[in-house]
Every structure is written in C-alpha cells, then in structure tokens.
Amino acid sequence: MSSDTRDRILDALETLLLERGAAQMTLDNVAAAAGVSKGGLLYHFKSKDALLVGLVQRLGDRARAQLGEARASGSSIAEWYLQTPDPTTQDDAVELALYRSLLATMRTIDASAGSEPHEVQRALDAVMAAWSDNLDTEVDDPVRADTIRLVGDGVYLRALLGLPQIEPARYRAVVDRLLQR
Structure with a gap:
C-alpha cells in the first residue's frame, strides 16, 4: 500500500469526524469510507x-x-x-x-x-x-x-x-x- 492509501485513510477519517462526529469513528467505518479493507487500514495504523x-x-x-x-x-x-x-x-x-x-x-x-x-x-x-x-x-x-x-x-x-x-x-x-x- 502506498502513501496515497495512507492519505486516503486519513482523508476518510477527517470526513467521518467532521460529518458524523467522533462517536461514529470506528476502524470499520474509516476503512469503508477510505475504500480499503480493515486489514489494509491496520497495515498503516495498528490501532485507533x-x-x-x-x-x-x-x-x-x-x-x-x-x-x-x-x-x-x-x-x-x-x-x-x-x-x-x-x-x-x-x-x-x-x-x-x-x-x-x-x-x-x-x-x-x-x-x-x-x-x-x-x-x-x-x-x-x-x-x-x-x-x-x-x-x-x-x-x-x-x-x-x-x-x-x-x-x-x-x-x-x-x-x-x-x-x-x-x-x-x-x-x-x-x-x-x-x-x-
């Protein structure tokens, strides 16, 4: 996975936080919003x-x-x-x-x-x-x-x-x- 994927994950996180709030910020939601698997997210970020x-x-x-x-x-x-x-x-x-x-x-x-x-x-x-x-x-x-x-x-x-x-x-x-x- 590239740094583009990392940025896409962080962009998805920002959007979730801004549009839905911290309560909706789960690893599953971030992965889905970024268009990556949960495993792909965890490859870049080991935890929330x-x-x-x-x-x-x-x-x-x-x-x-x-x-x-x-x-x-x-x-x-x-x-x-x-x-x-x-x-x-x-x-x-x-x-x-x-x-x-x-x-x-x-x-x-x-x-x-x-x-x-x-x-x-x-x-x-x-x-x-x-x-x-x-x-x-x-x-x-x-x-x-x-x-x-x-x-x-x-x-x-x-x-x-x-x-x-x-x-x-x-x-x-x-x-x-x-x-x-």
Missing part, C-alpha cells in the same frame, strides 16, 4: 490511537509545509500565524486543508474529554508547542508573542467555525500593530 496520531502528525506536517512556503516567500512566523484564508488565491485550498485537519483533530480530543491525556492529546500538544516555540523564538517580547498567538488562534477559530472575518483593512491594521509596523 495510531490512526488518530497519524491525523495529528499530518496536521503538523501540513503546518510545517505551509510555514516553510511562507518563510520562503519572505513572511515571518508571526505573519504566518496571523494569516486569514483568502478565497481568491490558489493557496486557499492548502490553508483550508490545514483548518480541516485541525478541526477534525479537535473533534478527537473532544471525545476523550475527562480522561487521562493520551497519545493523541500529547501529539496535538507537541504540534501546538512547536508553533508556540517558533513564535517565541522570533518575537523578542513574550507578551507580544502571546498576543499574536491569541489573536491568531481567534482568527483560526473564526475560520474553522465559518464565522465572518474582520473587515480586511481593519484586520491588516491589527496585524501591522502587532508586528509593530
């Missing part, structure tokens, strides 16, 4: 937790790739963190894939609320910590770094929930102030 960790790792991979592209085009980590989706650009599909991965991942955490932190929670914590560490490294003022992080998280959450975004010129002024331009 391994499947969920794979989802979180792909989220981290997508974020690292997007950040790398942003850095290559001259953006700072803070600018990347504060970005909003722009439906008029080709990159929007890449960004929306990242949002979709994060929302699906959040649904898995929701299902395990109240239990002891497990492998999936630790994997998500590691992804989020890496984003924070990069921001802390770039921004010399820790309070400003936290403000950027909180604003970026709020913008991200609004996009995930499909809420209207702040008027673009006004948001640009917010970003400029946070970046001290």
Whole structure:
C-alpha cells in the first residue's frame, strides 16, 4: 500500500469526524469510507490511537509545509500565524486543508474529554508547542508573542467555525500593530 492509501485513510477519517462526529469513528467505518479493507487500514495504523496520531502528525506536517512556503516567500512566523484564508488565491485550498485537519483533530480530543491525556492529546500538544516555540523564538517580547498567538488562534477559530472575518483593512491594521509596523 502506498502513501496515497495512507492519505486516503486519513482523508476518510477527517470526513467521518467532521460529518458524523467522533462517536461514529470506528476502524470499520474509516476503512469503508477510505475504500480499503480493515486489514489494509491496520497495515498503516495498528490501532485507533495510531490512526488518530497519524491525523495529528499530518496536521503538523501540513503546518510545517505551509510555514516553510511562507518563510520562503519572505513572511515571518508571526505573519504566518496571523494569516486569514483568502478565497481568491490558489493557496486557499492548502490553508483550508490545514483548518480541516485541525478541526477534525479537535473533534478527537473532544471525545476523550475527562480522561487521562493520551497519545493523541500529547501529539496535538507537541504540534501546538512547536508553533508556540517558533513564535517565541522570533518575537523578542513574550507578551507580544502571546498576543499574536491569541489573536491568531481567534482568527483560526473564526475560520474553522465559518464565522465572518474582520473587515480586511481593519484586520491588516491589527496585524501591522502587532508586528509593530
């Protein structure tokens, strides 16, 4: 089985989580949605937790790739963190894939609320910590770094929930102030 199959399985998992919720996320349902046998799914992911960790790792991979592209085009980590989706650009599909991965991942955490932190929670914590560490490294003022992080998280959450975004010129002024331009 190829990495295409692995991605197809993770895509199916995301779709199940987003459309039907964590309660419907069984190995059988994921395998059926991906068009593979349960054995084929287990070839790539040895357990449900391994499947969920794979989802979180792909989220981290997508974020690292997007950040790398942003850095290559001259953006700072803070600018990347504060970005909003722009439906008029080709990159929007890449960004929306990242949002979709994060929302699906959040649904898995929701299902395990109240239990002891497990492998999936630790994997998500590691992804989020890496984003924070990069921001802390770039921004010399820790309070400003936290403000950027909180604003970026709020913008991200609004996009995930499909809420209207702040008027673009006004948001640009917010970003400029946070970046001290």
